Amino acid sequence: MLATWMPLIALAAAILPLLGAKRWITRQLQELSWLWMGDSDTALIIYFVIVLPGVVLHELSHWLMAWALGVPVRKLSLGPVRKGRGSRVSLGSVRVGSVDPVRSSLIGLAPLLGGSAVILLIGYLVLHVDQVIEAMISGGSTGIVEGLQQLAQAGDLGLWLYLIFAISNAMLPSESDMEAVRPVLIFLGLVAAVVLVIAGMPAIPDTIVQAVNVLAGYLASAFGLTLAVDLVYILIIFLLLSLTRWIRRK
DSSP, rough: OOOHHHHHHHHHHHHHHHHHHHHHHHHHHHHHHHHHOHHHHHHHHHHHHHHHHHHHHHHHHHHHHHHHHTTTTEEEEEEEEEEETTTEEEEEEEEOOOHHHHHHHHHHHHHHHHHHHHHHHIIIIIOOOOHHHHHHHHTGGGGGHHOOOOOOEEEEEEEEHHHHHHHHHTSSSOHHHHHHHHHHHHHHHOOOOOOOOHHHHHHOOOHHHHHHHHHHHHHHHHHHHHHHHHHHHHHHHHHHHHHHHHHOOO
């Protein structure tokens, strides 16, 4: 049973670390910017510039999904805006017309799907991570070194890793996105619970299992690649932050 749903299990296992990495990176980047500039507004602008490619893709994904679903887009904006007196910040927004919950949920989830797709394209078509992983697995003790050497041979490696970093830290649904998605997820969960109580565990058609596993497999691959890149940047940010704090104490 578990083997049947392994891609879905891998996806579920990757979500929490990805959320944790995103929150840590967001907080530490903003703190690092503030320590360098000494002004919260300037620090916010610096953070916005760092993740700008991801913000652009995030908002364009909303816009494209709305257009594909026939939902009018009233306004698209980019730029950091503080909301209220709290710490909530909006890096961009897309306002759409009134729409049913299902289409609203799809529009809300569009950045996650679009960002994952772009990360997979970069990973497999540009960085050839499938070949790198194969070399690491089949090469024994020397496979890791060979895999890293093969990865280093990719043209403009730093640029592609930065794009993955920027996209991954802007592709997760924002709080406003989840406001549209949450009711649909709750409704689907309640329907599934009622079906299980009344009819027991139904037999799921193989076509549905395969479709879910394919989608989950792609998302799990994108999340895994994202986490690997984020770990590199987490180390860099940690070292820069530690050095900056040490210098300020002197």
